[in-house]
Amino acid sequence: MASETSTVTALDAQILREWMDRHEDLIVIDVRSAAEFEAQHIRGSYNVPLPLLSEHTDELAARLGKRVVLVCQSGVRAEQARQRLGTAGIDTALVLTGGVPGFASAGGEVVRGAQRWDLERQVRMAAGTLVVGGLLAGKFVSPKLRLLAGAIGTGLTFSAATNTCAMGNMLSKMPWNKTAAEPTAESAIRQLPAA
Structure with a gap:
């Protein structure tokens, strides 16, 4: 009987905390809007909103290494980003289970800014x-x-x-969800360390 192989695509918050201490090549990409990122994000993560990632997948993939973790609020947008990056050859990206709130609940270090509804x-x-x-x-x-x-x-x-x-x-796209620091494709790509 042949066994089916499954690809691991999710990462637990506790494991991410451990990886952040051990792996310098780890890149955490937050695919939420700039306003959501500003309200709360994982320390050291990079903000590349999903629409921007979707439009510039190949350019972003060229900057990424093998250890990529995608985060959002619940995992839905991060999973969409993982699938997009998969089409560009980044098939090792993982989605953080529980998103940013789950990471914060697990004791992970987050940066809090202006609070607004997610x-x-x-x-x-x-x-x-x-x-x-x-x-x-x-x-x-x-x-x-x-x-x-x-x-x-x-x-x-x-x-x-x-x-x-x-x-x-x-x-x-509503005004209350916009910030002065809405990333552009150029600024989002430039902020990422070279692979």
Whole structure:
């Protein structure tokens, strides 16, 4: 009977803490927005937001070595980044289990800045508000407005099925999610140590 081989793609926060002390060639890339990075990030990590990584995957991959750990809030965006880097030949990248909050909970050293809601919480609030608003408007204004709740539900289902989030992408462009230090492709690539 042939055994199936599986590729390890996740890394526990405690192991990352140990690696940070032992491996100088370790690169931790935070793929969240600059605002999320500014609010809290792992000390020594580099901010390369997922849209920027997706647009410049090959250029970024050329700067990376073999020991790459990708982080975000929960692991969803980091997994998307891992898959993108895999297409560019970086097939050893790992995703931090539990994201930045999990690392902080495990006693990892994080840098805290201006506090704001993380993007995933903003998505839940916006989706919930739109669903409730659509249902109330359907009851008191016009039954057709219930379609708003259905549209949001459909969008959330599509988001889960495709592992993408259009609402999150829209919310990330809002003024309260922007910082003065939003990285450009050039600054994101330049900040990384050469492989």
